[in-house]
Amino acid sequence: MAEQAASLADDRGLLGRTSTAERVSDVLRTRIAEGFFPPGTRLSEEDIGGALGVSRNTLREAFRLLVHERLLVHELNRGVFVRVLTVEDVEDIHRTRALVECAVVRGLGAPPYALDAMAAAVAEGERASADGDWKAVGTADIHFHRELVALAGSERTDEVMRSIFAELRLAFHVVDDPRRLHEPYLTRNRQLLHTLREGNTAEAEQLLAVYLRDSLERMAEVYRRRVGDDGAAPG
Incomplete structure (x- = not known):
């Protein structure tokens, strides 16, 4: 933990001269998303606060924000930990994704749609695949779906789904x-993009619903094998 926290000093400049809990939470959110602090990791106030040069009160407020986002969990007399999702969490994340993402596609007006960012995410995933960087492929997949949600043009929807996608990274x-x-989702993302370019939102919604159902089945299988149903910390 001390070694991990020490490298956070590189992020200290991101906080600026008017450091706030929101900026600290942004740094920690990014690090959690990158897997720098894996699920189950205990976060040390002393190490992280020292690395970032922030007060304990500021850091605790940042922790509180991330607990609210369901990325961290506070355990009485033990401290703050990066959350380990349960199978039920994974199922709920995918239910929420299906409700929101399918509704976004269903609610699109007449084409053409602003698909450049989605196309860039597809290309990003294909480049990462060619390099054998499968972690980066997963990041590109999240970018693809984040840009799909952005087609709704709703800041509130974007905000809700930001938290959902952050949990998915866990x-x-x-x-x-x-x-x-x-x-498998490299091909499916390109297929979905093509269908939207054709302006066929009914087919795109059907593809997306099946896509998310299959994604849930795969993730639930992984969780039952790796962490069990109750979200015990991965070994």
């Missing part, structure tokens, strides 16, 4: 074979 960090999880 699930990705438990996966022991990221290629097996992510590789």
Whole structure:
């Protein structure tokens, strides 16, 4: 933990001269998303506060914000830990994704749609695949779906889904074979993009619903094998 926290000093400049809990939470959120602090990791106030040069009160407020986002969990007399999702969490994340993402596609007006960012995410995933970087493929997949949600043009929806996608990243960090999880969605993302370019939102919604159902089945299988139903910390 001390070694991990020490490297946070590189992020100290991101806080600026008017450091706030929100900026600290942004730094920690990014590090958690990157897997720098894996699920189950205990976060040391002393080490992280010292690395970032912030007060204990500021750090505790940042922790509180991330607990509210369900990325951290506070355990009485034990401290603050990066959350380990349960199978039920994974199921709920995918239910929420299906409700929101399918509704976004269903609610699109007449084409053409602003699909450049989604196309860039597809290309990002394909480049990462060619490099054999399957963790980066998973990141590109989240970018693809984040840009799909952005088609709704709703800041509130974007905000809700930011938290959902951040939780999904926690699930990705438990996966022991990221290629097996992510590789099938390279083709499916391109297919979904093509269908939207054609302006066929009914077909795109159907593809997306099946896509998310299959994603849930894969993730639930991984979780039952790796962490069990109750979300015990991965070994």
